Amino acid sequence: MKGTLMAAWMNSAKKLYGSEIVEKNMKQANWDKDHIIKPTEDIQEDIPKKIMAGIAKDVGIPVSEVWQAIGKENIYSFFKLYPSYFKQQNLFSFLSSMDDIHTIITNKMPGATPPRLIMEVISNTEAKITYISKREMYDYLYGLMLGAAEFFNEKLEITPLAKGPGTATFKLKFEKPIISRKTYLLNKFLSFGFIKSVELKSAILTTVTTLGLLLIISPIIPENFNTLVLAPLLLLTSFISSKMMNKPLKNIIDTIENIKSRKFFLTTEITTNDQYEKLNSSLNEYKKSITNDLIAFKGITDEMDSFGETFTRISSEMNQTSSEISQVVEQVAAGVMNQAEETESSVFILNQNIDSLKEIVDKENQSKDLLENVVKEINEGYNAVKETTENLQSIISQFSTLKDNADKLELKTKDINEVVETVTSIAEQTNLLALNASIEAARAGEHGRGFSVVAEEIRKLAEESKKAASSISEDLQSFTISINNIVKDIENQFVILRDESTKLDKVAQSNYQSTLSIRSVTDSIIGMINQLTTETESIAQIYNKIESLAAIAEENSASAQEVSANVSQYTSKIKDMSQNIIEFKKLTEQFKEDLDKYQI
Incomplete structure (x- = not known):
């Protein structure tokens, strides 16, 4: 089964029973409701049967009634697709042509096996139609015939005669005569079962009639x-x-x-058993052949008309699209020309920029050399500061030693002062003892005179010792004050030197960090300068490529102008083609009108 019939069935079912029921049963039959059915697609025979059985169950009617309703509705679906097939004089003509219509349509679908519908006339108003198909779609055929009768507004009585595997026969009784039959008894009698010549029959009849008349009139007519x-x-x-x-x-x-009047639907059968019967049969066969051709032509004209409408729509869209393309191409051509001019201008400006950039790079390279020298000098200054800091640390260490020695000297001075104080105390005591000795010597008189002299001398010596000790004490105090002042100065200078050393060390460390930062920045600047040099060389290469692009842009500009001209010519041809399609459609319509004159 081909997709065309499946699609028609599903569309008719949706019209009759609603999309929801149909899509539900399509899903139950494992058929995707969104599947796009192609006309030549092969469909499994059981799928539509499962769907129709499900629909019948849902709506509560026999499946035979569903198929009959589908067949009846499909008549109108086929009318929309092939209206020319329905331009026939009566229902009988249409049903008689259904076999040929099936054959014509399915011949365009490789692999299709259409059913046969063989019509046989059995009386002026009755015919027998035999359906042959392995699908056994008897109820569907019944619905088709009812739908056709409704379409042609004729009464039709359908009587099943026989059903068998793959075949069924129905008797059809039409409202209007379907054929004219005449039997010429004299011609049939004179054939005697074997004489087919009309001339011979005429001679026999003439002879017999003449002899009979002679026998009748000869007795009453004189012999002369x-x-x-x-x-x-x-x-x-x-x-x-x-x-x-x-x-x-x-x-x-x-x-x-x-035939001359193009009335192919009128069929007359005569029985004469001679050439006239054969000639009439030949004419009927000729009419049948012409009718089949006309049916095919009408189908082709429907397709040509549909094709013409589609082609007209497509050509109209192509015409509009080509006009839009023409406008776009013109814009592109103008853009390409503008781009070529801008590219050429950009090349000129880029060339100037490259020259300026080269000068900047040269200056940057000179600055790089100066910067490297400055960094070198900064490094040397840092090393000098570092060395000074180290020397200052040595001086601080020496000042610390000197301070310690001054502190020790101050302590020694204090020790000496204590000794002097002891000596002074001894001198005072000695002076006091000498005074006491003099007093005692005076008391002793003459005997104590020598002792008194000695005591006086001792007193004088004690006085001198006291003076000497006092002088030493004063000198020591002065010396101690000087030493203390020196120690204080040393301490102050030590503190200052230590603070300055700390500051200098911090400055040296900061200078070192700054030197590292400057070195890092210098390295970055040198790297940027080197990169700038490389980029300058790359830009110079890009400039060469842009020069090539400029040349290509000029070529593109010329090509765009040529394409624009070709598109304009193409647009003109499309318009001509659209006009020709309109003329083709007119010819198709005229051809349809001419075919419609043939009444089949």
Whole structure:
């Protein structure tokens, strides 16, 4: 089964029973409701049957009624697709052509196996149609025939005659006569079962009639008048015989006139058992052949008309698109020309910038050398400061030693002062003892005089010792004060020197960090200068490429102008094609009108 029929069935089912029920049963039959059915797609036979069975169950009617309703609705679906097939004079003509219509449509679908619908006339208003198909879609066919009767607004009685595997036969009784049948008994009688020649039949009839008349009139006519009577009698009997034998010719002439009038739906069958019957059969076969061709032509015209409408729409869209493309191409051409000019201007400006950049790079390289020298001098200054700091630390260490020695000297001075104080105390005591000795010597008189002299000398010595000790004490005090002042100065200078050393060390460390930062910045600057040099060289290479791009832009500009001209020509051709398509559609419509003159 091909996709065209499946799509028609699903569309009809949705119209009859709603999309929700149909899509539900499509899902239950493992069929994707969003699947796009292609006309030539092969569909499994059981899928539509499962869907229709599910629909019948949901709506509560026999599945046979569902198929009949689908068949009836499909008539109108097919009418929209192939309206020319329905331009027939009556229902019988349409049903008779269904077999040919099936064949014509399915011949365009490789692998399709259409059912056969063989029509056989059994009376003026009755026919027998035989359906042959392995699908056994009897109820669907029944619905199709009911739908066709409704479409042509005719009454149709359908009586099932027989059903078997893959085949079914129905008797159809039409409201209007479907065929004209005439039997010419004289022609049939004179054939005697084997004579097919009309001339021979006419001769036999003439002979028999003449002999019969002669037998009747010869007794009453004088013998001398026999010859005179025989000639008119032969003429009369020949005329009558010829007239009677050629009566079927009128039906044949009517058939030919119908053919000339393009009325192929009128069929007349005659029975004469001679050439006239054969000639009439040949004419009917010719009419059948022409009818089949007309059916095919009508289908083709429907497709041509549909194709023409589609092509007209596409050509209109192409015309609009080509106009838009033409505008875009013109804009692109203008843009390309502008781009070429801007590229050329950019190349000139870039060339100037590259020259300026080269000068900057040269100056930066000179600055790099100066910067490297400055960094070198800063490093040397840092090393000198570091050395000074180290020397200052040595001096601080020496000052510390000197301070310690001054402190020790101060202590020694204090020790000496204590000794002097002891000496002074001893001198005072000695002086006091000498005074006491003098007093005692005076008391002793003459005996104590020598002792008194000694005591006086001792007193004088004690006085001198006291003075010497006092002088030493004063000198020591002065010396101690000087030493203390020196020690204080040393301490002050030590503190100052230590603070300055600390500051200098901090400055040296800061200078060292600054030197490292300057070195890092210098390295970065040198790297940037080197990178700038490299980028300058790259820009110079880009400049060369841009020069090439400028040349390409000029070529593109010329190409764009050429493309613009070609697109304009293409647009003109599209317009011509659109006009030709309109003319083609007019011819198709004219052809359809001409075909519609043939009444099948």
